[in-house]
Amino acid sequence: MSVTAAKGFTAAGIAAGIKENGNPDLALVVNTGPRRAAAGVFTSNRVKAAPVLWSEQVLKTGEVTAVVLNSGGANACTGPKGFQDTHATAEKAAEVLRIGAGEVAVASTGLIGVLLPMDKLLPGVEKAVGELSQHGGEKAAIAIKTTDTVHKTSVVTKDGWTVGGMAKGAGMLAPGLATMLVVLTTDADVSSADLDKALRGATRVTFDRVDSDGCMSTNDTVLLLASGAAGVTPAYEEFAEAVREVCDDLARQLIGDAEGASKDIRIEVVNAASEDDAVEVGRSIARNNLLKCAIHGEDPNWGRVLSAIGTTKAAFDPDRLNVAINGIWVCKNGSVGEDRDLVDMRYREVTITADLSAGSEKAVIWANDLTADYVHENSAYSS
Amino acid sequence: MSVTAAKGFTAAGIAAGIKENGNPDLALVVNTGPRRAAAGVFTSNRVKAAPVLWSEQVLKTGEVTAVVLNSGGANACTGPKGFQDTHATAEKAAEVLRIGAGEVAVASTGLIGVLLPMDKLLPGVEKAVGELSQHGGEKAAIAIKTTDTVHKTSVVTKDGWTVGGMAKGAGMLAPGLATMLVVLTTDADVSSADLDKALRGATRVTFDRVDSDGCMSTNDTVLLLASGAAGVTPAYEEFAEAVREVCDDLARQLIGDAEGASKDIRIEVVNAASEDDAVEVGRSIARNNLLKCAIHGEDPNWGRVLSAIGTTKAAFDPDRLNVAINGIWVCKNGSVGEDRDLVDMRYREVTITADLSAGSEKAVIWANDLTADYVHENSAYSS
Structure with a gap:
């Protein structure tokens, strides 16, 4: 169920050709509303990938309508061209979805120091929009895998509202955050300020306490989007607890699938x-x-x-x-x-x-x- | 040549039976004077082995006459009994050498959390005293090996005086200091204050900058003993430079022999x-x-x-x-x-x-x- 377990979200996962082996490598998550509140937590590595620099700016508005995620390339240490590529990715999604580029967060994962094949990525964004579905959560979770052997999803359902999410991450897992991309969604009607508080509180005791190999990524991104489609605003503590539960479950799944680990x-x-x-x-x-x-x-x-x-x-x-x-x-x-x-x-x-x-x-x-x-x-x- | 390259020192290395495989495991270095100035630098790990706690006290006097070193057991995390064993080792050496136990430094290396076989170690000290020789430096360097594949020695000779030394260390090599035992000797006539300054200055830019595996030991010990037997007091800077040269050479040898390393x-x-x-x-x-x-x-x-x-x-x-x-x-x-x-x-x-x-x-x-x-x-x- 992943990111589409909560009402008010569609998602897609496709093979855009970024990965040479033809595996799925592009995911799209869209908040169909009525609300578009969002919060994000990013790597504390001072060398930040272009999509992290971009998404940090987008999140300052407290609203996100769509998230484009790609595996097959981190777009980190790629200079001004890399940032232009992230910008072009957001523009492309915005154009097809008929929204503003400033409503589109971008996340990337893969090898550092290599430019993304934009001739494949941009048509991929268009293709992904065509495949958006209320049942697309699993496919999106599969498309963000790198060396992950399994895709990771989690859902907690409460009284009339839901928090769900997907995660990827298998190496470079260390505090601040692990090398992970995570998108959480909820249909609860929660302000961006409360989303931010709940997300920071949850990551501090979950993803930030996962330390697979002591290495901190340039691309870590954890996003929480709220559609308000359930028409319910839960008590803050109850909501924060549900977010923490989902983060805890996903964090445990990351450790369970860490590169080469036997324990x-x-x-x-x-x-x-x-x-x-x-x-x-x-x-x-x-x-x-x-x-x-x-x-x-x-x-x-x-x-x-x-x-x-x-x-x-x-x-x-x-x-x-x-x-x-x-x-x-x-x-x-x-x-x-x-x-x-x-x-x-x-x-x-x-x-x-x-x-x-x-x-x-x-x-x-x-x-x-x-x-x-x-x-x-x-x-x-x-x- | 090792610790006996400088005049005024004898050394021995024997198999006391601490190691089950019968390899050499006990070394003794004795300063025969006329001076007995000494300085020491120890691990900054807060969990310190019994011999480190003992030798730190001995070094406060600024004088050391003998050093007993054993491989085959770290005598770390061994409680009050472990400290008694270190004390008994110093007492035994003092008794046979007819000096005070407070003049005997002790260093140990090997597995943490296991008591030393004192029924083998104490007779070993007596045997080592019987084998002390002006040519015993190589044997002493061999007896302190653990997983080292080669023994490490270095000598710098200047105008009428010498600094030499031996080192062991192959894993747990990280700043503050590496998991190493090092004994340096000189026949220059240098005060304990200058020995201390020269040793700290040298370790800061040599052993403290070796980082094989990020792990810090409970037993690191670097000692510098001066016999004054050359009857020369070199200019401080020249002396400090010679100490740095020997430390640099030994540090490089430690990295070159680190456990399992290929680069x-x-x-x-x-x-x-x-x-x-x-x-x-x-x-x-x-x-x-x-x-x-x-x-x-x-x-x-x-x-x-x-x-x-x-x-x-x-x-x-x-x-x-x-x-x-x-x-x-x-x-x-x-x-x-x-x-x-x-x-x-x-x-x-x-x-x-x-x-x-x-x-x-x-x-x-x-x-x-x-x-x-x-x-x-x-x-x-x-x-």
Whole structure:
């Protein structure tokens, strides 16, 4: 159902010929109203792709009518020509849809530093408009895949209104945001200010806490569009919770499909002095290559967890640190704890619990292991 | 020649039985005087191994007579018993050498979270004392190896005085310091204050700029001992330069022997607004797993360099960034530059030049590629 689960949206996904292998590579999402409120969150990488620079401007109006997304090329580090190409893409969609280019957000994903084949992309936009449908959500989700092995969608339905969405992302997943394109839609009637607040609140504890490989993208874009077609304005907290649920589900799907990964690692940091401390410690553990290798080898190497905690500025006493792996407290009071042979790591999901004994705050960060397959996927060809 | 190249030092390296495979695992370095000035630099990881906590105290006196180093166990995260074991090691060496335990520094390397087999280590100390020799430097360097494939030594001889040293380190190499044990010796007559200044100055631009895998150890120790046996006190700058030369040589050897690496990556950041900016950008590039994979695949993927630069707080304008790989400026003004097919990456050493166009400062960071062999070495067994 994806982006068309909510009323007031149509979508399409087609093969425009941007990808040489002929796979779907262009998606279009259109808000048919009656409202066109929107909010967006973008990469905090200072090297931003042309479509990010463009869409940031579009979102300043608080309204978006259409989103054009392409895989097969990131249009990042492509200079003035790259920005012109993004602009031309929005103009083309605007022309065919008979709206203004300033109502069209654009998102791209793929290899950095290569210009998009506009001779294929622009006719593709026209073709996609012709295929717009209230049932086009799945096709749109498929068209934004890069190295994703599956497309990712999620829907939460409440009392008379719905939040749905699609996501892509398989590598370069790290806070701020992960290398992801996400479009969320709702038929609830919500102001752009509340959409913005709900979206930022949700990404902060979901997409921003996914850290597959410590690498931050130039193209991350998360958009939330509201059509108001359900004619309902839910209580803010209820709406924000639904947005968070969808983001959480999509974020978990991203980690589950990360490039070359064999394990999904849930890192729970508990009893921290502050939430910031918990997040900092979680990210440090998530990014430790030696630990990621050990988890791949199903080795409960808690020394590498302590070594990672030790590089942070978080409040803790080394002699009061406790670490559990899949529930076995292998490290107690900074030293040897329960027998590490008790740890069962055969399953894909592995939970590392780091107890800082310094307060009562906590956070969860999701990461992946480091595998020879990851090296292969990212060394055998440009991506 | 190693630590015994300078006059006034003896050393030994033996197999004490700490390593199950019977390889050498215990080294002893003794300063026979007439001076015993010393300085030390230790890991900035807040989770510090017992020998680091001990040796930090010893170094506060500014004098060290002997250093006991073992491989086969890090004695980190081993609680009060671990600290007692380090203390007992120093006491044993002191007893046999007829000096005070407070004159004995201790360093350990190996798996975290395992107690050392003291029933083997203590007799090993006694045996090592019996094998002390003015020609024992090579054996000592061999005994501190863990996953190192070669032992590392370096010597610089000046006008009547010498600085020499040994190092070990193959994984967990990252600033502050790398996972390394290093002992440097000199027969110059230098005060502990000047030793400290020269050592800190040298490590800041050598060992602290080696970043094999972004992981910081609990055990890093770099010691510099001066015997004064040459009867010469060189000009400070000349002495500091010799220490820097030896550190630079050893640091380069560490990168050249990093676990599973197939490439040594020299990252030059130029035209930065400050040296700190240059170092921050260099480290960010050095730690980007996607780039490290690309270099392994001999793929001049400059987009991943820009993506890494973009995550820093350094001063730069994205549209004025230039990147060369092995001398070919593949990225100019933040966009596509010279033909990437011109880049020849067949050799082990790869140079990435990042030009920030923001000033005149610069720094060099050394890193390694990310390979399936690295994953194998760090997942197939505990280390």
